[in-house]
Amino acid sequence: MANSTLDRFDRAILAILQEDNTTPQRRIGELVHLSAAAVQRRIRRLEQTGVIQANVAQLDPARLGRAITLIVEISVESERLDLLDATRARLAAAPEIQQCYYVTGESDFVLIVTVATMAEYQALTRRLFFADGNVKSFRTQVVMDRIKTGTRIPVD
Amino acid sequence: MANSTLDRFDRAILAILQEDNTTPQRRIGELVHLSAAAVQRRIRRLEQTGVIQANVAQLDPARLGRAITLIVEISVESERLDLLDATRARLAAAPEIQQCYYVTGESDFVLIVTVATMAEYQALTRRLFFADGNVKSFRTQVVMDRIKTGTRIPVD
DNA sequence: GGTCTCGATGCAACATTGTTGCAGGCTCAC
DNA sequence: GTGAGCCTGCAACAATGTTGCATCGAGACC
Known part of the structure; x- marks a missing residue:
């Protein structure tokens, strides 16, 4: 099936x-x-059968007051499964986090975040990163241009 | 309006x-x-008025034979505008690149890429990175878990 | 080759959903 | 007040989604 x-x-x-x-x-x-x-x-x-996962409207973040997009890489202290899962759940639950990936390499999570102001982002870092004992460090990149967004996949 | x-x-x-x-x-x-x-x-x-930008179906990449998601950071040699624009246009045109952001910070572009095999990714790196004289270096992170994807934005 | 089953199709009727004309109500400016 | 502008709900209508049915073609089996 x-x-x-x-x-x-x-x-x-x-x-x-x-x-x-x-x-x-x-x-x-x-x-x-x-x-x-x-x-x-x-x-x-x-x-x-799940090939089509959802039917959605795509909105303009700027028009909803979220003009700032950020890309954040997080490194964790411990790869212990229970700690990882706890962090993962917190990240998934945050509405400002549009996308969240668990990755190999230098960092452990990569996030795509939308906020209205940098103050809001600062609050988010306190709430999600500094308050999470297992987050060792994070690196923020500010998006200047959203060249291509969406969820399109080649169907070949 | x-x-x-x-x-x-x-x-x-x-x-x-x-x-x-x-x-x-x-x-x-x-x-x-x-x-x-x-x-x-x-x-x-x-x-x-453009608040709703598109109405689309979201597909499962794995079911379309694209089980591998990668996050790639690119650094360019020169920030000269014509060179940047050329690179930007090439990246935007590549169907395997689902998302592309121009960012501040250590790197210049961040990409989200979907491929079926690592061989396909290798071919993409040759075609888009090595062949582009202005791409200085790139760093690849392999996605192990797509914890949260999509385009959802809080409407507050 | 015959024939049976299975899955998919097109057509046409039908059910559901999207769209629009119209009359009325609310707010604001003067 | 009162008129203009904008939004609303209702009801008719148009467009679209859905389903029953007969048919077709491919493969399995004899």
Whole structure:
């Protein structure tokens, strides 16, 4: 169930939905040469099997008062699993943290953060980094230009 | 036009659409205590004024054969504007690069990359980094766990 | 080759959802 | 007051999503 293979129709449909999921199924049908009903059934299957994880609106952070984007790398003191999991859970729960990755290499976590003001970021560092005994250090990079954002993936 | 202020209705609607933009407008109306027609008009305005930038399906990269996510930091040789712009354009055009940020600090660009194999990544480094005379160095971190992804922004 | 099953399809009817015209209400400026 | 502007809800309507049904094609098995 989780591993049905995707044919070229599925991939064509996904490519369209990834750009604009308000495209009518009839229109998708024309583009990929299927009936709207067939498109509908495929989309449902793709959703049920988890290929499509969510259907969402993408918002402009600046228009919501969050003009500042930051990229933060965190290094932890200990790789002990319970401590790591605790930190991971705290990071995942913070709404200002848009994305969070656990990585190999010099640092342990990489975050993408959006805030309205640097004061807000400072508060966040106190709340999430300084207050977390297992956070050894963190390095902040300020985003000057969001050249490319989103979640688009090549469907090949 | 670009700076109409968002009231609590707008923000409530955005919060819903950001989670699931297939929610029927009638249902949104119930949740925020407006008629479906009012919801419809607000959504249209939010789209036209650019608060809502896109409506997209989010896909599972692993199910599309891209199990590997990498975070790459690039340092450039020269900050000359024409050279920077050329690099920026090349990075933005690469489909494997899901996200690209121009940042202050030790490095100049931060990328989020998805690939199927490390061989594919190696090919990408040759094509985009080694072949670009202005890329001084790059540092790669391999993502072990995508703890939190997406484009969600607090609407407050 | 025959034939059976399975999965997918298109069509057409139907259900749900999105859209718009209209009348009315609220707020603000004068 | 009163008029303009903006927003609302309602109800009709248009567009879109959904499903039952008959059919088709591919593969398994005899």
